[in-house]
Amino acid sequence: MDVNAELHAQLKKCGVTLAASLPDDWVAPLIERIAADNSMRHVRVAREAEAIAICSGAFFGGVRAAALMGATGLLTCTGELATLNLRHAIPVFLIVSQRGSIDDHRIYQEVQGRKTKPLLDMYDFPYQSIERPDDLSRIPDCYETCRLQKRPFVLFLARQLMKGDLR
């Protein structure tokens, strides 16, 4: 299975027609696949919080959107997630590489690995980790949960899923 092709297909199944992104190397192939899809509007941003606000604006246009970024980017926009999305109960669906996991082995990602999920727990933002290709079919349920709960929802993509045995 081509994981990025399947991720792309699952987003289309969710009805996503707008994606805003700032790349991490794990999600870069997915971003380029989306960028090449003429049925999705793709917005390259200069800072991850832009993607959050773009998706939030799109919500009011009746458009289903997704924000793609790395775990470091997610940490940079927790203030905006709190003061825009939590404050107004605006759903936003984030697709985030789960950097800093025990199999990542990157010193500059280790804090993200230790602190990102506790931070999300503190905000009570739901999240789901996708570790195996068989779990990709859960993405539409994740998207609907995001809409139902009217909060940021983080779909983490695990290293094993995105990189396999590549180092």
Add this chain to the structure above:
Amino acid sequence: MRAREAIEVLAAHRGDAIAVCALGMAANEWWAVTKGEDSFYMHGAMGFAASFALGLALSLPQATVWLINADGSLCMNLGCLLTEASQGARNLKHFVVDNQVYQTVGALPMVNQGRTDYVAIARGAGFSRARMIDDLDDLKRQMPAIAAEDGPTFTVLRVAPETGFLRTPPMTYEGPEMKYRFGRALERKLGITVFGPQGY
């Protein structure tokens, strides 16, 4: 030119445009003049009204979206200009109320006060239509053409700082009520569906 005077001219030429307002002075003044529920008034995420407006404009190509930004908010997220320029949204106009102070917190000076050329920054980001207006009569003369031109456009409204706190009260609703009033206003105005059959 005072901020209120500039906002009044903008509002008079708004037509059917949906507005997104940066938090603080821009939002409060726009609310005071328009009392419009078809505007989104940021209460947080300082700097990101621009990105919110871009997402709205890209999602609603049939509508016109005006961003009522402010200099403090613009400086929080100058990268928004690159993103806006790259998307080329014809239905998006970016206005910046530039009073060179952080008005809402007591008119403390802006970073790099008096030296920043926002029009040059916007042009450097790729806006072909960018200008600064600092005179009320000039704004009145130019506004019909600005309202009619294709976006993306960038217009700085250089206004005089007020002294101390500007005590224009904010809009009378907030939080989730802001979401639902704005979303329902867009549903009525544009015939779109923002909320599903069960209301979320």
